[in-house]
Amino acid sequence: MNGIKLHKGDLPANLDLGAIIAVDTEAMGLNPVRDALCVVQISSGDGSAHVVQLNRDYDCPNLKALMADPAVLKIFHFARFDVAMMQKWLGITCAPVWCTKIASKLARTYTDRHGLKDVTREIVGASMDKSQQSSDWGAAELTDQQLHYAASDVLHLHHIREGLLAMLEREGRVELAQACFDFLPVRAELDIKGWEDTDIFAHS
Template identity: 50%
Template sequence: MSTDIKLHKNDLPDDLQLGNVIAVDGEFMGLNVKRDPLCLIQISSGKNDAHIIQLDRNNYIAPNLKEILENENVTKIFHYGRADLAHIKYYLKAKTKNILDTKIASKLARSYSDNHSLKTLIKEFKNVDISKQFQSSDFGGELTSAQLKYCANDVIFLHEIHSKLEEILIRENRINLYKQCLNFLNTRVELDLALFKDDIWAH
């Protein structure tokens, strides 16, 4: 089944219905939040679709996108949300609420592995070998079809992957620890934005 990929300029359409659980990812010009701007946000409803929002970097006015990110009744699934959430807060001025994170879930659930990349999780749980060729490409200009496909792959599998990881967390009695980590995630983002990058719990 081919993925339904739609590119939206500046914001999500007014009439788009995505449901109460969405997968979210962002693309930036680099990992330094204050230097490297947020370029794209991609969202999937979990129905083999990807809505890619190419943001207006002159003003970052995207009220529909901002509303859904801040809506406590909509669950957002990220993979390594720490970087995405920092860029979203800094550029969109939005505090994302009701967050799940497959990387955190993987580190707690898959203690049998030291690899928690999205590529690895997709291979393990979906038996699909995705290309990460465009992970370090330029997302600041016109997008190629290959870049759009890469962006789509970052969100279309997250619903199912999170469900599989949650099953392991429940089975291994680690689900409450996972929930507590999620409660700290926005604080971790605030620490990043305040330039406290190191582990504050370290000696």
């Protein structure tokens, strides 16, 4: 597990990860209201990852402070889900955020393949193993395979953001993307409160 640091319950105090971090979460399922948040993984972009295995009391003040810190930009892939999980289970508003999935959909309009595996392959030239995506993240002890999977989801996000940002700048869509990112905490709250499948902007 070279470069992967496992923390039980919370991040260490005074851990400086910089002003831009990559973040992902693992949970018991895809329903933020029903399925417990189990793991939060973080990378500062230096090739290493911090994996926080959460207790179900969610007594993790250091992690909460980092996720809510307005001076730290959090990069996600499909931030809508992760931000909703943190709102529901950590009781915080995670901001500011930058979502590589939204950026991909706004910049890579020549494809409909916007999953992390496809975006990583094109932007970074790296392959990802997603075999541990569906596993028991609530287990008392995480396997080496789970830890490596969790780390892999954040290790490339800084470079992906750089690549997508260049494309957004070229296409003149940076401000549009930023407006979408700023709306994500509200979108997450709508998901939690029952409007996850409703387009409130639609005519009917």
